Amino acid sequence: MSNSVLEISKLRKSFDTELVLEDISIKVPEHTATVFIGASGSGKSTLLRCINLLEPIDDGVIKLDGEEITDVEINPDEVRRKIGMVFQAFNLFPHMSVLENIILAPMRVKGSSRDQAVDQAESLLKRFGLLDKANQYPDRLSGGQQQRVAIIRSLALNPRLLLLDEITSSLDPVLVNEVLKTVRDLKAEGMTMVLATHEMGFAKQVADEVCFLKDGRILEWGTPDQILNKPQERQTQEFLKQVNEAGRL
Numbered sequence: 001m002s003n004s005v006l007e008i009s010k011l012r013k014s015f016d017t018e019l020v021l022e023d024i025s026i027k028v029p030e031h032t033a034t035v036f037i038g039a040s041g042s043g044k045s046t047l048l049r050c051i052n053l054l055e056p057i058d059d060g061v062i063k064l065d066g067e068e069i070t071d072v073e074i075n076p077d078e079v080r081r082k083i084g085m086v087f088q089a090f091n092l093f094p095h096m097s098v099l100e101n102i103i104l105a106p107m108r109v110k111g112s113s114r115d116q117a118v119d120q121a122e123s124l125l126k127r128f129g130l131l132d133k134a135n136q137y138p139d140r141l142s143g144g145q146q147q148r149v150a151i152i153r154s155l156a157l158n159p160r161l162l163l164l165d166e167i168t169s170s171l172d173p174v175l176v177n178e179v180l181k182t183v184r185d186l187k188a189e190g191m192t193m194v195l196a197t198h199e200m201g202f203a204k205q206v207a208d209e210v211c212f213l214k215d216g217r218i219l220e221w222g223t224p225d226q227i228l229n230k231p232q233e234r235q236t237q238e239f240l241k242q243v244n245e246a247g248r249l
Contacts, residue, residue: 005030005192006051007159011060013043013050013216020046024060028161035203037227038213039226039239044196045088047213048163051194052085065160068083069158082102083165084154088170090146092138092153099134102153109157117156117210126154128182144175148182155186162186166193168202180205200243204228212236 011024020068020118021043028034036044049055051062053069053076062070069079092101112120125131128148137145147167154162162184166178180202187193187206197203201220203224205212210227212220212235220233233235 007063007116009061010057032208033193033206034209035207036196042213043216045165048165052083077200082160086150089167090150097135098166102156106156119163143171147179
């Protein structure tokens, strides 16, 4: 058994002739958060999709709790039961209530009874202050509430690892904080997470390790203080300067 929940070794990914990720190697220990930063197009979202086996890789190895999940013999659906993923666009089913969105996967994937799934969903909604929205449809919720429901839906499968892909990028700035608070709470509770974000202040708060991606490579990595306050690589410095000038810090 590996002492890391997630371990990636020399991952390589391309789309046709375009190389998107190259020589990606990371370890994510249990109860830690690894945050990927970098400009749009640097490969952050593709990396998360590779981890969740939504994109096939060209080369390398991905392990979850020491088991190689990129082995051709592995059933991707079995792996995804252990990995929660939350996307930029909430991806909630618009014709289902909040409660129905949350109980769908436990019933279909885990075989939970409806009563079991409802009890768990109501407990999660209460925990995150959304129990009063259980019977609402997604279009009646704010963007921040929809994203929090999307996070709760991922938690309903009790994932070993949670992947969060730019979860605040489509939100009004006023709504960003309520989503970030939910992630901070999960961090405090020990959830193992890998995140891609443009929110540098958020990265400072939740990350145990920050990785700067540039042109599909991890150019620099370290603690939030090392990377966000004292980066060594010129390209990291330039990226953070641009973010700072854009008023994101």
